[in-house]
Amino acid sequence: MQSPLHRQHLTLGAKLVPFAGWQMPLHYGSQIEEHHAVRRAWGVFDVSHMTFIDVEGAGARDYLRRLLANDVARLEADGAALYSCMLAEDGGILDDLIVYRRKNDRFRVVVNAATRDKDLAWMEGMAGGHDVDVTERIDLAMIAVQGPEAAAKLPGLLPETLREAVPALEPFHAVEGQGLFVGRTGYTGEDGFELLLPGIDAASLWEDLVEKGAQPCGLGARDTLRLEAGMNLYGTDMDESVTPLESGLGWTVAWKPADRDFIGREALEIQRDAPERARFTGLVLRERGVLRNGTEIELADGRRGTVTSGSFSPTLGLSIALARLPAGNETRATALLRGKPHPVELVRPPFVRHGKACIAT
Numbered sequence: 001m002q003s004p005l006h007r008q009h010l011t012l013g014a015k016l017v018p019f020a021g022w023q024m025p026l027h028y029g030s031q032i033e034e035h036h037a038v039r040r041a042w043g044v045f046d047v048s049h050m051t052f053i054d055v056e057g058a059g060a061r062d063y064l065r066r067l068l069a070n071d072v073a074r075l076e077a078d079g080a081a082l083y084s085c086m087l088a089e090d091g092g093i094l095d096d097l098i099v100y101r102r103k104n105d106r107f108r109v110v111v112n113a114a115t116r117d118k119d120l121a122w123m124e125g126m127a128g129g130h131d132v133d134v135t136e137r138i139d140l141a142m143i144a145v146q147g148p149e150a151a152a153k154l155p156g157l158l159p160e161t162l163r164e165a166v167p168a169l170e171p172f173h174a175v176e177g178q179g180l181f182v183g184r185t186g187y188t189g190e191d192g193f194e195l196l197l198p199g200i201d202a203a204s205l206w207e208d209l210v211e212k213g214a215q216p217c218g219l220g221a222r223d224t225l226r227l228e229a230g231m232n233l234y235g236t237d238m239d240e241s242v243t244p245l246e247s248g249l250g251w252t253v254a255w256k257p258a259d260r261d262f263i264g265r266e267a268l269e270i271q272r273d274a275p276e277r278a279r280f281t282g283l284v285l286r287e288r289g290v291l292r293n294g295t296e297i298e299l300a301d302g303r304r305g306t307v308t309s310g311s312f313s314p315t316l317g318l319s320i321a322l323a324r325l326p327a328g329n330e331t332r333a334t335a336l337l338r339g340k341p342h343p344v345e346l347v348r349p350p351f352v353r354h355g356k357a358c359i360a361t
Helices: 006-011 031-040 060-065 114-125 197-211 219-228 266-274
Strands: 014-021 021-028 044-048 052-057 080-088 093-101 107-109 133-136 140-145 175-179 180-183 192-198 216-218 280-283 296-298 305-314 318-325 332-337 340-347
Touching: 006 175, 006 197, 021 031, 021 219, 031 044, 031 216, 044 197, 052 060, 060 107, 080 114, 080 305, 093 197, 107 216, 114 133, 140 197, 175 216, 192 197, 219 305, 280 305, 280 332
Parallel strands: 044 216
Antiparallel strands: 014 021, 044 140, 052 107, 052 133, 080 093, 093 107, 140 192, 175 180, 180 192, 280 318, 280 340, 296 305, 296 332, 305 318, 332 340
16 A cells, blocks of 8 residues: 555655555665654654544443553543553453544544554454444544654644644643644654644645655654664564563553453453563663564573564664563673673663663663
8 A cells, every 4th residue: 555645755765665565665865864853853754554543432432441451531631642552351462552532532543554454353343332433544644743843843834723732732632623633642752743634635744844844754763763762563572472561561551440341451460460470671782783673682590581672773872672581680681692692781661762861871
């Protein structure tokens, strides 16, 4: 599939790659420059490959309280949003997502592109017994505007009715009007916004952003930015074989009220009390070399774990990773790079937020 911005990507010289059935830009010449632009100024991403689902009806709230590990009852105001996992009965992660509350108990859910078919089938299958409509919005595109300059520069390109509301948004809140849905959310560890709008209108906004100086950014920079920010990637750091408690996402599980019977709760409650469950941690390699997905990590007692996401950090100038390791409290381990041992430090993510290092460099 092609994004509504496909022609714009070609014009800008993007290197296009297949991703979850879409042709998406990997970079526009330099992934490193794109990464730094978001940390230091502002960048713009086409994320129209994501899946947008409207959940509406008198039973929408109760349906989502059953469907998600986090609790939409926490969304007390229109426009509020939360991050959650959608779980199988055994606690395995079917997907991670953001859900927004809209007016009149309507909700908008943004899920991953690679899990589209599975997610839609699951959500529709779980709708039985609820007065709810689950509708994919294939007419929409999504543009992410990220970086420390985003809040100052984006509003001037928006309809006048939104120019004051958008920069005043709190994180994980959204506002909508005149065909635009704007959330103060993102996947980079920087301030910024994600804008949903009709696909037919996306090209005009994209071109305005680029003309005003926003750096077009591809999937490559998006991945290194989210890794520095300690944000999980579905299919890499988590999937149906692991739970949120094994993926550094215990904070996304709303245990109270105790009588909310969300899907997967029973399995998570059993695992919550298990002392030997796997832990999810950050790693830093200060020697030469790069921690890559699948790199084995050995603890002092010989037990081993695995890097789930690893790369060179452009901001820090060293290699970082997320890893799933056996239970314990060690602060150091050994990475086996091409069969050779290299010492690594265990740290708590994030590594970088708002342009600043969160670890000692």
